[in-house]
Amino acid sequence: GENVEQHPSTLSVQEGDSAVIKCTYSDSASNYFPWYKQELGKRPQLIIDIRSNVGEKKDQRIAVTLNKTAKHFSLHITETQPEDSAVYFCAASYSGSARQLTFGSGTQLTVLP
């Protein structure tokens, strides 16, 4: 089955700096890669996703890049703000009949004021 590794497990940045979280996946058939944000005590919520037919997707201060050859994808947050502090999870799935998501282990991002 799919295996997703996520790094780093913790990340601290100064407010206004950029943050990058990286994930690798094992199943070359995976073609859907979402990122979820989980604030303290809250449920995970989708913040951005990318499909394997594109290499990059942006939404305001967040962007995701995908390298299918190397089987890795990354989340980039620019101009970080204190409200970006949360746990971020990457995931991968095959967009076929199964549609199971395999999640990475999470990154605790702390934005220091």
Place this chain on the structure above:
Amino acid sequence: DADVTQTPRNRITKTGKRIMLECSQTKGHDRMYWYRQDPGLGLQLIYYSFDVKDINKGEISDGYSVSRQAQAKFSLSLESAIPNQTALYFCATSGGQGANNEQFFGPGTRLTVL
């Protein structure tokens, strides 16, 4: 607003007790999932169901069972709870054929097994 709800939100129980966690959704989604979250381990899939007649094991189904009572309801049971089942449990839903893969999570149930 259409939502995913879970009951109870918190539960403390003793080793050997039977526990049921319930999930309901008003999103009209076909697919429902149960995950377990432990610190540093992300979200691990326990069971998933694509419709009322379909139940599938996930990565960590041992010690758990599920029931899909209706399209909108999916319950998780621990037949004989043990301390290492102490965790945060999330239910999630997603749309069926033709929908994207986004999963919508419930608020979670924090279970403590003493």
